[in-house]
Amino acid sequence: MNILLTGGAGYIGSHAAVALASAGHQIVVFDNFCNSRPTVVDQIRALTGQPIPVVEADLRDTAVLLGALTTHGIGAVVHFAGLKAVGESVAKPIEYYANNVQGTISLLQAMQAKGLKTLVFSSSATVYGDPQYLPIDEAHPTAATNPYGRTKLHIEEMLADVARADPQWRIARLRYFNPVGAHESGLIGEDPNGIPNNLMPYIARVAAGQLPHLNVFGNDYDTPDGTGVRDYIHVVDLAQGHVAAVRYLLEHAPGLYTFNLGTGQGYSVLEMVRAFEAVAGRPLPFTIAPRRPGDIASCFAKVDLAASALGWRATLGLKEMCESTWRFQQRAAGL
Ligand code: NAD
Ligand code: UD1
Numbered sequence: 054m055n056i057l058l059t060g061g062a063g064y065i066g067s068h069a070a071v072a073l074a075s076a077g078h079q080i081v082v083f084d085n086f087c088n089s090r091p092t093v094v095d096q097i098r099a100l101t102g103q104p105i106p107v108v109e110a111d112l113r114d115t116a117v118l119l120g121a122l123t124t125h126g127i128g129a130v131v132h133f134a135g136l137k138a139v140g141e142s143v144a145k146p147i148e149y150y151a152n153n154v155q156g157t158i159s160l161l162q163a164m165q166a167k168g169l170k171t172l173v174f175s176s177s178a179t180v181y182g183d184p185q186y187l188p189i190d191e192a193h194p195t196a197a198t199n200p201y202g203r204t205k206l207h208i209e210e211m212l213a214d215v216a217r218a219d220p221q222w223r224i225a226r227l228r229y230f231n232p233v234g235a236h237e238s239g240l241i242g243e244d245p246n247g248i249p250n251n252l253m254p255y256i257a258r259v260a261a262g263q264l265p266h267l268n269v270f271g272n273d274y275d276t277p278d279g280t281g282v283r284d285y286i287h288v289v290d291l292a293q294g295h296v297a298a299v300r301y302l303l304e305h306a307p308g309l310y311t312f313n314l315g316t317g318q319g320y321s322v323l324e325m326v327r328a329f330e331a332v333a334g335r336p337l338p339f340t341i342a343p344r345r346p347g348d349i350a351s352c353f354a355k356v357d358l359a360a361s362a363l364g365w366r367a368t369l370g371l372k373e374m375c376e377s378t379w380r381f382q383q384r385a386a387g388l
Contacts, residue, residue, distance in 0.1 A: 059132045088136070131175075173298050183198070257378050313355065
C-alpha cells in the first residue's frame with residue numbers, strides 16, 4: 054500500500070514512517086517542515102533503505118495535496134501534521150485552528166475528490182480533559198481545556214460526521230497518551246526548538262548539561278509521591294500501533310474506530326527522574342516548582358480495546374524509553 058504521511062518528518066511521523074516501511078508499505082512524506090527538518094527524511098531513508106519521496110508543502114494547499122495523492126497512487130493517509138504546543142495554542146488560537154482544523158479540512162477535501170477514504174488520525178488523550186475515572190477508556194466523556202485540545206476534538210467530531218455521511222470511509226482516531234523515547238539507532242527522536250515544554254525532552258537536556266535543572270511542577274498532587282502521573286509510551290511502540298491500525302482498517306468493515314494508544318501504566322515525575330538518572334549514570338538536579346496551570350494529577354489509559362481489536366500492545370518499558378532518549382540526546386548534543 055502507498056501511504057501518505059502528513060507530518061511524516063515530525064517526531065511521531067518519522068518513527069511511524071520507519072515502522073510502516075518495515076511492514077512493507079511504500080511511504081510518501083508530506084510536510085512543510087514548520088517543526089522538523091528535511092534531514093529527518095534522510096535518516097528515514099537510511100533506516101529503511103527506501104527512497105521515501107517528499108512533498109514539501111502546507112496541508113492547506115489542497116491542489117498540491119491532490120497532486121501528491123495522484124502522482125504517488127496513494128491508498129491510505131496517516132495524518133500527523135499539526136501544531137501541538139498547548140501554551141502556544143492559548144496565545145495563538147487562530148494559528149492553531151487554521152493549521153490543525155483548516156489543514157484537516159483541506160486533506161479531507163483532497164481525499165474526497167480522489168475517492169480515497171482510508172485515514173488514520175493522530176488524536177490525543179488531551180480530548181479526555183480532566184479525567185473522571187482511571188484508567189481512561191475510549192468511552193470516557195470528552196472535553197478540552199485549551200485551544201490545542203479543542204482543535205483535536207473538533208477534528209475528531211468532523212471525522213465522525215464524515216463517517217456518518219458516507220459509510221464507505223475507514224477512519225481510525227488514535228488517542229496517544231504521552232509519547233517519549235527515540236528509535237534505537239539514535240538517528241531520529243524528539244528535538245524540540247527552544248526550551249522543551251514536555252517532561253522527557255526537558256530531563257534529557259538537563260542530563261546533557263544543556264539546562265541547569267528540572268522544575269518539577271508541583272509535589273502536592275493526590276498521587277503516591279505528590280508529583281504528576283502520566284502514561285508514557287515508547288514512540289517505537291506507538292509507531293507499531295499505526296501499522297496495526299492501518300492493517301485493521303484495510304481488513305475490517307468501513308466505519309469510524311477509536312483507540313487509546315498507551316501502556317496502561319502510570320509513572321510519576323520523580324519516577325521518571327530516577328529512571329533517567331539510572332540510565333544516564335548521573336544525578337539530575339531538580340527543584341520543586343509551583344503546579345503548572347491546567348495540569349492534572351494523573352492520567353493513564355485503559356488499553357484493552359487496542360489489544361483485543363488491533364492485536365497491539367506496548368512492549369517497551371521505562372528503561373528503553375530513557376535509554377533511547379539518552380542515546381538520541383547525546384548524539385544531538387554532540388556528547
Ligand atoms: P511534530 O511537531 O514533531 O510533527 C508534526 C509535523 O507536522 C512536523 O514535521 C511539522 O513540520 C508538520 N506540519 C505541521 N503543520 C503542517 C502543515 N500545515 N502542513 C504540512 N506539515 C505540517 O509533532 P509530533 O509530536 O510528531 O505529533 C504528531 C501528531 O501527533 C500531531 O498531530 C500531534 O498533535 C499529535 N500528538 C502528539 C503528542 C506528543 O506528545 N508528541 C501527543 C498526542 C498527540
Ligand atoms: C502534554 C500536553 C498535552 C499533550 C501531551 C502529550 C500540556 C499542558 N499538555 O501533556 O496536551 O497531549 O503533552 O504528550 O502541555 N512536568 C514537570 N516539569 C516540566 C515538564 C513537565 O514537572 O518541565 C510534569 C508535568 O507537570 C506533568 C508531567 O511532567 O505532570 C508530564 O508533563 P508533559 O510532558 O508536559 O505532558 P502532559 O502535561 O501530560
